[in-house]
Amino acid sequence: MALTHAKADDINWRQFEGESIVWASDIHPYADAVAAQLPEFEKLTGIKVTPELYPDDAYWNKLTIQLSTKSPSWDVVGTGIQPAWDLAPGQLLEPLDRYLNDPKLTAAGYDYKDFFPALRDALTWKVKEGQIEPGSGQVWAIPHGFENIQLF
Incomplete structure (x- = not known):
């Protein structure tokens, strides 16, 4: 759809x-x-x-x-959150902001903010001195599913 x-x-x-x-x-x-x-x-x-x-x-x-x-x-x-966190500091992933912000590449009706804030924060971060600072910065991945794994 x-x-x-x-x-x-x-x-x-x-x-x-x-x-x-x-x-x-x-x-x-x-x-x-x-x-x-x-x-x-x-x-x-x-x-x-x-x-x-x-x-x-x-x-x-x-x-x-x-x-x-x-x-x-x-x-x-x-990728998942942890692998992305491992790969981004080494500049092995490309931030997606330039694609998301380009009206020729991303439809006007697409709103990244439609994702749950916790999902966005987990995939949006700054890389500073080889460390991840989640919650603000560049978008490194688009969520397409998430899990809640529990131990009973």
Whole structure:
């Protein structure tokens, strides 16, 4: 539904038609949900998305290697809060603010503030002297799911 609603916005969804990107993630129900939307995304944008999904233990090791070697193999990666906190101080992730703030790339109806404040704060931070200061600064990831794991 989100992509259907987005069509009403005044953004050129086909500005990158013919391009292709690789999206990498661990095998997880969240990745399954994203993968299920890829045909609709490709139809809307004309961008071909190749998913690369790996078992959990293999993915996190591969992610660190791909990013630390600056490999151009992956364009978009799935990550969690802790891995993102580990990767950002080494400048292995790219802040997303310039994409979110560019009206040619982000539809006017998209509002990052629609996410719960705690989710935004966990993915928005300053990197200062190799340390994370969460809650303000640059946006490093877009939430697409969250969990509440409890021990009983």
